[in-house]
Amino acid sequence: xxxxxxxxxxxxxxxxxxxxxxxxxxxxxxxxxxxxxxxxxxxxxxxxxxxxxxxxxxxxxxxxxxxxxxxxxxxxxxxxxxxxxxxxxxxxxxxxxxxxxxxxxxxxxxxxxxxxxxxxxxxxxxxxxxxxxxxxxxxxxxxxxxxxxxxxxxxxxxxxxxxxxxxxxxxxxxxxxxxxxxxxxxxxxxxxxxxxxxxxxxxxxxxxxxxxxxxxxxxxxxxxxxxxxxxxxxxxxxxxxxxxxxxxxxxxxxxxxxxxxxxxxxxxxxxxxxxxxxxxxxxxxxxxxxxxxxxxxxxxxxxxxxxxxxxxx
Amino acid sequence: xxxxxxxxxxxxxxxxxxxxxxxxxxxxxxxxxxxxxxxxxxxxxxxxxxxxxxxxxxxxxxxxxxxxxxxxxxxxxxxxxxxxxxxxxxxxxxxxxxxxxxxx
Numbered sequence: 001x002x003x004x005x006x007x008x009x010x011x012x013x014x015x016x017x018x019x020x021x022x023x024x025x026x027x028x029x030x031x032x033x034x035x036x037x038x039x040x041x042x043x044x045x046x047x048x049x050x051x052x053x054x055x056x057x058x059x060x061x062x063x064x065x066x067x068x069x070x071x072x073x074x075x076x077x078x079x080x081x082x083x084x085x086x087x088x089x090x091x092x093x094x095x096x097x098x099x100x101x102x103x104x105x106x107x108x109x110x111x112x113x114x115x116x117x118x119x120x121x122x123x124x125x126x127x128x129x130x131x132x133x134x135x136x137x138x139x140x141x142x143x144x145x146x147x148x149x150x151x152x153x154x155x156x157x158x159x160x161x162x163x164x165x166x167x168x169x170x171x172x173x174x175x176x177x178x179x180x181x182x183x184x185x186x187x188x189x190x191x192x193x194x195x196x197x198x199x200x201x202x203x204x205x206x207x208x209x210x211x212x213x214x215x216x217x218x219x220x221x222x223x224x225x226x227x228x229x230x231x232x233x234x235x236x237x238x239x240x241x242x243x244x245x246x247x248x249x250x251x252x253x254x255x256x257x258x259x260x261x262x263x264x265x266x267x268x269x270x271x272x273x274x275x276x277x278x279x280x281x282x283x284x285x286x287x288x289x290x291x292x293x294x295x296x297x298x299x300x301x302x303x304x305x306x307x308x309x310x311x312x313x
Numbered sequence: 314x315x316x317x318x319x320x321x322x323x324x325x326x327x328x329x330x331x332x333x334x335x336x337x338x339x340x341x342x343x344x345x346x347x348x349x350x351x352x353x354x355x356x357x358x359x360x361x362x363x364x365x366x367x368x369x370x371x372x373x374x375x376x377x378x379x380x381x382x383x384x385x386x387x388x389x390x391x392x393x394x395x396x397x398x399x400x401x402x403x404x405x406x407x408x409x410x411x412x413x414x415x416x417x
Contacts, residue, residue, distance in 0.1 A: 026386050033384060050384060057386075121337050124376070141318065165318040175408060177373050178321040195338070197373070198321055209415045266326065 001078065003071035004099050006052035014066070018057070025053040055103045065103065101149050101159060122150075122185035122194035129198045131168065133205035137215075137237045137262060139170035146196075150186045166198070171264035173210055174202040208237060213262040213270025219255065220279040221245060236260050236272050243274060251278040327369035329358065335367055339375035341382075345390055349378055352394030 007014050010024045032039060032046040039045065055061045064083070071077045127144055147161045166180055177197050184194020202210070209216045219234060229247035233240060238260060245255065254273045261270025284292065302308070336343050350356060355374045357365035378397055387393050 022386055029385050046384075053386070054383075124338055124372075143316065163316055165316045167318055167320050169321065169323065172323075174411070175404070177324060179324055179327050179369065180319055180321050181327070183319060197376075204411075204415050209412065211412060264323065266323070 001076070001098060001102075003068070003073060003075045003077045004048075004052070005071075005073045006056050006065060008073060009048050009052040010056065021053065021056050025049060025057070029053075051100045054100075061103050119191035120188040121191040122187040124194040124197060125184040126197045126199060128201060129168070130201045130203065131172065132203055133208055133210070134237070135168065136172045136174075136200070136202045136210075137170060139172075140168050142166055142168060146183075148185055164196075168198075168200075169265050171213065171262040171268075172200050172202070173212070173262065174200065176200045207235065210262065213264070213268060214273060215261045215270060216254075216273045216275060218277050219243070219245075219274035220277045221249065223278055223280060226250070226276065226278050234274060245276070249276045251276055324369040324373065329366040329368060330372065332357075332365050332367070335371060335375055338372045340379040341375055345378075345382075346375060348390035349375070349394055349397075352391050354378060354394040354397050 007016070010021060010028065012020055012024045016024075028049040029046070031037060032042045032049060034043045034046055037046070055065050067083060068077070068079050125146065125148065127146065129142060129144075131140065131142075143163060143165050145161065145163050147159055150158060150160045164180075164183060166183075168178065172178065177199060180196040180198065182193045183196035187193050207217050215237060217234070217236070219232070221230070221232070225232065225245060226249045227247065229249070230245045231242050232245055234243050236257065241257065241260075243255065243257070249255070253276045255276065257272040257274065259269045260272035263269045281288070330338070332343060332346065335341075335346060339346065341349070355367070355371045357367055359366070374397065377400070378393055381387060381396055381400070382393055385396075387396070
């Protein structure tokens, strides 16, 4: 196991008081917390300082840490032979855990020491899941590799890797959380297992945009389709459909396809909105040019009538 | 090796929790949760009832409060409720920006 100098990480002396440690940590948390920091390696640095504070803020953990002795940062070391006994834990296996795991185990062991028969619930875990729009729309199955610290009856930690397959229900949206019951940390002495919370991220799609359960898609129309109306073939997340575009459709107008948005297992459903975009041909041949010219001469339509109204005010 | 398949649930499908269960899931003490509720961070489903129950989404809010308290070493629950509200507002704005960017 590699030694970490928690005091040096927080920039305090070994004899620093609790207030001094808290003050130093708060300063570093403001500097490196990934939610607020622009520093390079902020996340890594924050992990380091929070690990150090987690141990040093707790009197018992700090005493246990101090009894590990002084070593150079990064030096391979083993705790003294009676170290586990002194802190109520018995023998540890130090092979597959690091210093943070060792002290994270203290919570369980301390609780165990106070009330040895009391069940301890397993910790809840969180994992990020990135889905394509299609996976989110239809639902999908994903496999997750989790590596969790579990505690035995004496509260001793060990790292246990495991793989689970999770069925994601249809209709999930970006930023949503899902719960996977019982797949967090294992409970100890009959305590319930923790839950796993999934933080969903849905990648953007070149065609579809999601707003709640509704889905928006741009529908390009030729000018004559918009004026005369048309039946156009278009994609939807659930498959192609023929959409009847009413005559006189304006750019930006929303055509609603009821119930074709995201659908959830509880029956809630969104709509699909096709947003009309009038697209003009950039290249026209002689005949088309002549036809457009005739149309321009025949039409009294003023697309800028609103300018005139504004000017007349 | 066979891998067990487990259903992920929407929080709305996950039923309701008691205050004790919320304590267990969030890591906050009952007193701290009561202070957060008083500060308006979230509310029980029926405030008039003598036994409070909470929608599952409250776990997310309470866990976030716990995370913020730990990560910034905050010790005043009222300030924590304010930070929480700002964080929710930022999150909502981020979603809005993402949607607007997708439209352009």
